[in-house]
Amino acid sequence: MNTLEIHDARLAFGDFIVLDGITLRAAKGEFVSLLGPSGCGKTTLLKAIAGFYPLDSGSIVINQQDMRPVKPEHRDTAMCFQSYALFPHLTVAENIGFGLKQKKTDKAGINECVTKIAEQVSLNAHLQKMPSQLSGGQQQRVALARALAVRPEIMLFDEPLSNLDACLRDQVRLEIRQLQRQHGFTAVYVTHDRAEALSMSDVVVVMNGGVIEQAGTPEEVYFHPVNRFVAGFVGQANFMKARVVLRDEARGYYHIDCVLGLMEVNSPTPPVADMVYAFWRPEDALPGKTDNSLNCRSFEVSAVSFLGNLSELQVSPPGHHQTESPWLIQLVGHNCIRKGEQVDFTIPPDKIRFLQESCE
Ligand SMILES: Nc1ncnc2c1ncn2[C@@H]1O[C@H](COP(=O)(O)OP(=O)(O)O)[C@@H](O)[C@H]1O
Ligand SMILES: [Mg+2]
Numbered sequence: 527m528n529t530l531e532i533h534d535a536r537l538a539f540g541d542f543i544v545l546d547g548i549t550l551r552a553a554k555g556e557f558v559s560l561l562g563p564s565g566c567g568k569t570t571l572l573k574a575i576a577g578f579y580p581l582d583s584g585s586i587v588i589n590q591q592d593m594r595p596v597k598p599e600h601r602d603t604a605m606c607f608q609s610y611a612l613f614p615h616l617t618v619a620e621n622i623g624f625g626l627k628q629k630k631t632d633k634a635g636i637n638e639c640v641t642k643i644a645e646q647v648s649l650n651a652h653l654q655k656m657p658s659q660l661s662g663g664q665q666q667r668v669a670l671a672r673a674l675a676v677r678p679e680i681m682l683f684d685e686p687l688s689n690l691d692a693c694l695r696d697q698v699r700l701e702i703r704q705l706q707r708q709h710g711f712t713a714v715y716v717t718h719d720r721a722e723a724l725s726m727s728d729v730v731v732v733m734n735g736g737v738i739e740q741a742g743t744p745e746e747v748y749f750h751p752v753n754r755f756v757a758g759f760v761g762q763a764n765f766m767k768a769r770v771v772l773r774d775e776a777r778g779y780y781h782i783d784c785v786l787g788l789m790e791v792n793s794p795t796p797p798v799a800d801m802v803y804a805f806w807r808p809e810d811a812l813p814g815k816t817d818n819s820l821n822c823r824s825f826e827v828s829a830v831s832f833l834g835n836l837s838e839l840q841v842s843p844p845g846h847h848q849t850e851s852p853w854l855i856q857l858v859g860h861n862c863i864r865k866g867e868q869v870d871f872t873i874p875p876d877k878i879r880f881l882q883e884s885c886e
Contacts, residue, residue: 562733799884
């Protein structure tokens, strides 16, 4: 059963179309993230689900009920923001219990719920403090606890971790996922951070300019993106225009002519045209010649960055000083490759992937 269904949602601010034909579903207990660049309409979609913005057309259905006539306060949703939006004059306990008080829950019921949730988010030692006495991470937990306390069917998160430092972000990320499993709410989670979206979600919805480019599991959008936008937004990608010169769909075997010359490709999905975009990821190139010599090339290294766990090389294909955007190759750990060297790499045929996007 779907907790949330959005059908062909459209919303404009004046002449500016912010959401255009948005259709998506979330099953009960599913974690769905909306991933996209700033300004693509993520927050607007979240606020439309919460009922703060009426749609111009299309519908939002929660638990089989059309939400058009339902006011925000009567929707089974709670929102957790980037700016924690805590009430500064209320204690942590009062902040967490705020929604319950509004729902006219009795005092004993509020106390019981606040104590239980505070324990789950490790705030029990801070219940009598004021928000200003807490760290950023603790304030974010109060905001989370306050939203959880009303036991919403759908939790709406708007970039809740973007004000936290990197270590804390990783930790709270895991905690949110754990709480979600424990409470069983359906989550719609807005982020522009690909690592967050890929690591937390059951479904990643990639948005761009008010439309959904692709929705799929983290693996689907990473390994089988439909176009250059998705491929480049969920990870780093080296794009090539490819002319398909040999096509054996039964075996999933192809030859392409591209900036690297003639290359072999193994792909379960056939190219949609004879001129298509293909790509491979920086981590896919193998150093040196392997058995498959057809896909081995010598690349000129134009820059080397040591990233701790990885070394990242900026490379150009043989005989080309520039591609549309610089190509990257990542190698695990440290290595001795220097700027200006020519280095052999093999791109395995099953790592070259076709996008569903033709080119001229
Ligand atoms: N209340 C509003 N009135 C007019 N334009 C708005 C309003 N809210 C957002 N926008 C515009 O809509 C677009 C999408 O905004 P938003 O949904 O906040 O994007 P995101 O959350 O993906 O960064 C932006 O161009 C923004 O300037
Ligand atoms: Mg936003």
